[in-house]
Amino acid sequence: MSASALISARSLVKRFGDDPATAFTAVDGIDVEVAKGEAFGFLGPNGAGKTSTMRMIGCVSPVTEGELRIFGLDPATDGRAIRARMGVVPQLDQLDNELTVMENLMIYGRYFDLSRKEAKAKAAELLDFVQLNDKANSKVDPLSGGQKRRVSIARSLINDPELLLLDEPTTGLDPQARHVLWDRLYLLKEQGSTQVITTHFMDEAEQLCDRLVVMDAGRIVAEGSPQGLIREHVRREVLEVRFGYGKNEQHLPLLDGVGGRIEVLPDRLLIYDDDGEAALSELHRREIVPESALVRRSSLEDVFLKLTGRTLIE
The missing domain is CATH 3.30.70 (Alpha-Beta Plaits)
Structure with a gap:
């Protein structure tokens, strides 16, 4: 494993079920490395193993076999320390619709032991970054889908994460909202953010990913830059x-x-x-x-x- 990689996986396996005769192998012995500052993508059809891989990287699903290290740490023993240095944007927004945008961010900041003053200042900074200053005191429920996704991204950055996991970040958004999010994610990368992205949008992967893997039936069938894969396969x-x-x-x-x-x-x-x-x-x-x-x-x-x-x- 590379000592400089933020994520290193070797022969990584995720299997569901204890009976070998009926167990389902969702991830079947993959090797992955993600370097610091890289935008890395997982592409694949439904059931390819993308989400199972992301859940292992996010330290919410244990590894069945193989080795996985994030920041050089083992998720099996250092999950809490890893999660403290990570931001996650889930596929479905998990915001509290009855609270204001500012309250959502501040409460989340408290989970990372930020003081109320620190959380408020950080929330204001992030709302400026995602261009939602004018919605700070609005409740989440009436916001558009694109605005909610931007709130989710702002919330994921409250702890200044070294690694950002984005699961289908623009699903369900109109083209204008998608391009606003692409702009924000690109700016984050320019600032040194390391991003791991799953997406069903091929144009999104071409826009955002430095490098990616294509998964099918739990295995990696191709790896490279978007343009490199195009040159190689078509x-x-x-x-x-x-x-x-x-x-x-x-x-x-x-x-x-x-x-x-x-x-x-x-x-x-x-x-x-x-x-x-x-x-x-x-x-x-x-x-x-x-x-x-x-x-x-x-x-x-x-x-x-x-x-x-x-x-x-x-």
């Missing part, structure tokens, strides 16, 4: 062509040799190539005329779907 651009629903596969033989890889979907064909316009020009040269054609930049979502599949997991 081509730089995608040409999307449509020939009509259910008619795309029959055109596949006509596209032999076009692009680097072709993926057949019921409603369209995806042609991955370093130059999407060149692939489209080749279609025109062959006098292949689709109903529609679109060239776009390959994204982390293309990588995610290639590695984890397009089948819905209930």
Whole structure:
């Protein structure tokens, strides 16, 4: 394990159930390191093991097998000391709706032994940071979803954490609110914050994460920077062509040799190539005329779907 890493995991396993015949392995022997000042992401479909991993890192779920160290400490024996140096933004807001925004932050500050004066000053500073000064004396209940998420982020920072865990930080928010949160999280990172993020939004992972892992069925199937994963697993651009629903596969033989890889979907064909316009020009040269054609930049979502599949997991 790296001595400089804030989080180090080796052969980490989380299993539910004592009977080997029926036990469910949620996390199946993963290795992870998160460096100080890094924004690190966990991506994966439902049931991939992201939440189970985050709960072990958050010291609220014991490790079944393997080694886990946070700040060089063992969660099994030093959970309280680790949590004191950590901030958590849960997927669902756990604010007290009947209290004001300021009261929510001050009470939380008292859990970390801040005096009333210190908690009030820190709360005011954080409300300024998340741009909610004007809501300090408002109750939480009538706030918008985006405002509540910003209050949750402010509350998670009350103890000046060295590590910030964010579980689906922008789920359910409109695009404007998401971008405000991205701005605040990016500013925190510029100030030296180490962040561990789970998200279902691929654009969010591209915006916020320096490095990430893609998990599937409890294992890590890919690791790297967003742009590095795109370069490794797909081509730089995608040409999307449509020939009509259910008619795309029959055109596949006509596209032999076009692009680097072709993926057949019921409603369209995806042609991955370093130059999407060149692939489209080749279609025109062959006098292949689709109903529609679109060239776009390959994204982390293309990588995610290639590695984890397009089948819905209930």
